[in-house]
Amino acid sequence: MQAVLLYLLVRNTSIKNYPFFFAYTGFSIFTGIGRFALRNTSHPYLYFYWASDAVLVLLAIAILHEVFKTVFGNLRHKLWFRMIFPIVVTGTLALTIVHAESLFTGKLSLFAVILASELAMRFLQVALFVLLISLVALFGLRWRQQAFGISAGFGIHASVCLLASTKLYEVGANFEGWWGVATLAAYTVAVVIWLCYFTGAPEPVKLRTEMPPLSINDLAMYRDAMQKVQKVRHI
Secondary structure (H helix, E strand, C coil): CHHHHHHHHHHCCCCCCCHHHHHHHHHHHHHHHHHHHCCCCCHHHHHHHHHHHHHHHHHHHHHHHHHHHHHCHHHCCCHHHHHHHHHHHHHHHHHHHHHHHHHCCCCCCHHHHHHHHHHHHHHHHHHHHHHHHHHHHHHCCCCCCHHHHHHHHHHHHHHHHHHHHHHHHHHCHHHHHHHHHHHHHHHHHHHHHHHHHCCCCCCCCCCCCCCCCCCHHHHHHHHHHHHHHHHHHHC
């Protein structure tokens, strides 16, 4: 499915608008093949898993920035706008690393940093998805825009992963099998969403900055005002 998605990104020239999402999709295919090839090994699989997971976390954060810039492109020249995303990412990552350090009995390791970064990225994906949902109603944006498809896929997958991980932490090893099924099913849904959004031609994201159309009552009010002005001029 991700190979088909990679083909659609190239065919629709969406790679120009979302190069990091293209890189994420290609690297996900490489990661899946590599993990499958090393599944019967011990240390090689462990190192490959966490190294590839760290790269996927970085690519996912870059994708969030792509979506953020695409949706709010008309504000990119504002200094305060350019500072919002790095501040939010840095703050969320720092808070999550501190929490992860307490989970690992105060021993901050590379494993804890990667795990905390992944957790922080999940929170950011959910937050951005909720933000874009609110923008649909506020600015009249359309759901067919590819930026929303990317964010919806990540947002749904991240929400399920956070809920499943919380349940796994509460229940323990007895929930491990269901945790794997839930996260895999959620990621499959995310890929299906991306396939649906990238089957057609890319549609630019435009915030509604113009005034809303006049209602019938507004037109009647302006007509009456113009008639009064014309009567005054005749007098």
